[in-house]
Amino acid sequence: MDNELLERFEKVREEIPDDVMLVAVSKTKPIEDIKALYKAGQKVFGENKVQELTAKAEVLPDDIEWHMIGHLQRNKVKYIAPFVSLIHSVDSERLLKEIDKRAAQNNRTIDCLLQIDISGEETKFGLDEKEAATILSKALTDEFKHVRIRGLMGMAAHADEAIVKKQFKDLKTVYDQLRGLETTDKQVFNLLSMGMSNDYPIAISCGSNIVRVGSKIFGERVYV
Numbered sequence: 613m614d615n616e617l618l619e620r621f622e623k624v625r626e627e628i629p630d631d632v633m634l635v636a637v638s639k640t641k642p643i644e645d646i647k648a649l650y651k652a653g654q655k656v657f658g659e660n661k662v663q664e665l666t667a668k669a670e671v672l673p674d675d676i677e678w679h680m681i682g683h684l685q686r687n688k689v690k691y692i693a694p695f696v697s698l699i700h701s702v703d704s705e706r707l708l709k710e711i712d713k714r715a716a717q718n719n720r721t722i723d724c725l726l727q728i729d730i731s732g733e734e735t736k737f738g739l740d741e742k743e744a745a746t747i748l749s750k751a752l753t754d755e756f757k758h759v760r761i762r763g764l765m766g767m768a769a770h771a772d773e774a775i776v777k778k779q780f781k782d783l784k785t786v787y788d789q790l791r792g793l794e795t796t797d798k799q800v801f802n803l804l805s806m807g808m809s810n811d812y813p814i815a816i817s818c819g820s821n822i823v824r825v826g827s828k829i830f831g832e833r834v835y836v
């Protein structure tokens with residue numbers, strides 16, 4: 613069991629260039645699996661539910677970097693604010709404001725990505741380019757001292773490779789445009805999170821520098 617997990621992990625890791633960050637998406641998966649990957653050198657894990665994220669963080673090593681990748685409700689920000697290292701899923705100014713407030717209370721600055729809706733599917737959360745530009749400009753003001761917008765995140769549709777590729781390319785274009793704004797600090801705004809188990813090689817070819825890979829490493833998730 614453990615060996616299969618490590619084999620899958622090594623296989624994925626071999627496919628990912630050194631300058632692309634791998635977030636191992638451990639949602640629904642047990643502590644033991646995370647420990648096994650941690651021992652194999654993986655330090656960055658992603659979860660999509662606040663309760664699961666905090667429960668796991670509590671019992672696992674302190675030097676794990678926890679990424680929140682799922683839709684985040686404002687009333688739950690306080691639970692992850694003390695320790696989360698990157699929030700991929702900022703989809704409103706109100707949410708960013710709450711993250712800023714909770715970060716301040718914890719004497720922290722929290723790194724965030726703006727989630728862009730590229731899939732065209734109504735079920736997916738996210739901003740359009742204009743909304744993202746507005747939030748990005750506001751985030752540079754004194755009102756938001758405790759958050760840093762590090763870049764963008766997006767999820768492609770479950771579709772043909774050609775469609776997925778087009779969506780990733782579109783997101784890369786938005787990323788480049790926002791990065792090119794005079795007010796944007798390129799040293800800070802430098803993360804583009806796109807690509808999951810089914811499409812991370814395409815995402816990397818389109819310029820992704822963070823991939824979020826779950827089932828290809830941990831095996832299929834079983835929801836009961």
Ligand SMILES: *Cc1c(COP(=O)(O)O)cnc(C)c1O
Pocket residue numbers: 637639660681682767808809810824825826827828
């Ligand atoms: C679950 C999830 C992933 C990983 O999905 P896999 O297809 O298992 O790799 C990536 N990103 C987000 C936002 C997710 O919720």
